[in-house]
Amino acid sequence: MSDHSDHTDHDALLVDLDGTVYRGPDAIEGAVETLEAVRARAAVSYVTNNASRGPDEVADHLRHLGLTLDTDAVVTSAQAGAAVVAEQVPSGSKVLVVGTEALAEEIRLVGLEPVRAEDDEPVAVVQGHSPDTGWRILAEAALALNRGAVWVACNVDPTLPNERGLLPGNGSMVAVLRTACVREPVVAGKPAAPLLRQAIERVGARRPLVVGDRLDTDIAGAHSVDAESLLVLTGVSTAAGLLAAPAGQRPTYLGADLRVLGGDLAATAVDDGDTGGFTARREDGHLVLEGDGDDATAALRALCRAAWSSDDGWDGVRGAEKMISALGLASA
Template sequence: MTKHAENGAPVSAPRASDGALCEAYDTALLDLDGVVYAGGEAVPHAVASLRAAREAGMRLAYVTNNAARTPQTVAEHLVRLGVPADADEVVTSAQAVARLMAERLPAGARVLCAGGEGLRVALRERGLTPVDSADDDPAAVVQGYGGPGMAWGVLAEAALAVGRGVPWFASNTDLTIPSGRGIMPGNGTAVEVVRIATGRTREPVVAGKPAPPMHRETIIRTGARRPLVVGDRLDTDIEGAHAGGVDSLLVLTGVTDPATLLAARPDHRPTYVAADLRGLLAPQPAVARVGEGFACGGWHAVARAAELKLTGPGDGETVGESGGETGGADPVDGLRALCAAAWAWAGAGPGGGGVPQADKALARLGW
C-alpha cells in the first residue's frame, strides 16, 4: 500500500511514497512554464515522463496562470512538442476569473478586458461581453497577461475605469513569467501599473494560483478525486496546493532553485521533491531522523551553528572536502535530507530559527 502525506498536512520534510506517484494519485495538475516547457520548448524528460504517467493510468491536466492563450492553442502547442493533450485538459486562470466574475455580475455584463485572446474567449464562454474602453460603461475590469506586445493604451483604459470605482479583477498577480530569453514582466507587473496610476491601496479580486478560485476551477473541470499539484514555483504552485489542501511535487526545472527551497516558509514546502517530471514515475525515498540530523539515500544532513553540514554516502566526508563529488548517489536525495534539516532548524526554539547557511552543502551536491 502506498504511503503518502495526509492532504494539507504541514510538511516538515519531503514525504515518502512506496509506489510511483503516478499510481498513488489519480490526476496530475501540471503547471506549464518551467515544468512541461520553457521558452516554448519541452523541458528535458517531460514528454517521455508524461506519456509514461498517462500509460500508467494517471490523468493529466495542464493548469496555467498564463491567461493569454486559449486552451485550444495551449493544447496544440503541447501536441506539437509530443505531449499528450486535449483542449479540455487545459485549465487557465482566464477560465477561473471568468467563472468568478460570472457569479458576481449580471448575464451579458460588459467587462473591460485588459488581456489577450485567452481571456476574451473565457469571458464570452461565461456569457460576459468584453469591451475595450472605460467609456463603454463596463461593469468590471479584468486584467490578464496579454503577451509582450500588449499596448500601453490597454493599461490606460483599465486605470481609468478602476479609478472611477469599477470593480477590479485579475487572472493572477505573478510579477514575472519565464521566457526563452529570460525572465519577463508578468500580469502582476501590469496590475501594479494600474494600482500606481490610480493611487489605489485595495487589491483586485484574484482568481489564479495560489488563490482558491483556480483550484476550484481545476477540480470542477477535471473531476480529480486525489490530485497531485506539480509545479516549479513555491509562491503559486506549492502555496496553491496548500490552500487547496492537496499534495504537491516540486520539480527543479523552472523558477525555484535548491537554496530557495531550503528557505521555504511552511506553506511553501512541497510534499515531494524531484529533479524533473521523471519524479512522477518513481517511488519517493524516505527521509529518516538519524541522531541530530536527517538521512536520505546515503546522505546525512544536520544543522549546527546556523550552518547545514552534509555527509556523503560511504565516504565519511563533510561538505566542502570532496570538490562536489557525490559518489554516484542521487543529489536530490541529499537535497531532501537538507530540506528536513533546514526546516527543522527554522522551526526550532532557542539556538535555532531562521535559515541556516547552505552554500557549502549545496556545492557538495553540484548546486
C-alpha cells in the same frame, strides 16, 4: 507527514506548463515521455497561470510537442478569471479586458461583453498576461477601477520563464494598477484556489497531485486546495528559495524534473524520502551537509529537513562543498 501513499494513488495530475513541461516553445527533457506514460494510470490536466492563449492553442502546442490530450485537459487562468468575474457581475455586463483576445473570448463564453475602453462604462476589469499590454490599456483600466469597477487578476506571477530567461509576468502589470489605484484584485489563478478547483472538478479528482516549478504559485496553490504537490527544479524556484520557503509553500515531493513521476514518487518525499546517504543538521547558525553522493535533489531533501526543523534562521551552508556548489547555495 510520516507516511506517503504510493504515487499510483493519485487519481489526477494537475501539471503546470511554463517551466515545468516546456520552456519557451520547446519541451523540457523527459517531460513528454514521462507524461505520456503517466496517462495510463491517472488523468493528466494541464493547468496554466498564463492567460495569453486559449485552451485550443495551448492544446495544439502540447500536441505538437508529442503529448496526447483533448482540449478540455487544458485549464487556463483566463477561464478561471472569467468564471470569477461572472460570479460577481450580472449576465451581459461589460468587462474591460487587459489582455489578449483569448481572454476576451473567455469573457464572451461566460455571457459577458468584453470592451477595451472606460468610456464603455465597464462594471469589471479582468487582467491577464499579454506581451502587448501597454500604458493606454492600463490607463483605461485605472479609470474604471478608480470608478469602482470589480477587479479580477487571472494571476499575479511577477515573472514568466522562457528560453531566454525570466520575463515580466502578469503580476508585474498588476503591480502598476495596484500602485496607481491603491487597490487589490481578486485573484483567480494559482496560488488562489479557483483555477485548481476548476481543474479538480473537471476531472472529478479525489486525490490530485499538483506539479509545478514555482513555490509561490504551484506549491502554494496546492496548499490552498489541500492537495499534495511535486516541485521540479526546471523553472523559477531554486534550491535557496526552497530552503527558505514558509510552511505554506513547501512541497510534498521534490524532483529534478518530471521524470521523477516515472519512478517511486514516495522516495522523493521531502520529509521522509531518499536522501542518497546525505544528512544535514543545524549547527552554530548554519546548515551542515554531509555525504558524498551525486544526487543533488537527494541532498536538497536532507537540507530541507534541517532548514524546516526550526523557525530560527540560518546563514549559509557548509560541509559537502561540491554538492553545495552544485545546488547554487552560498557556502558558509
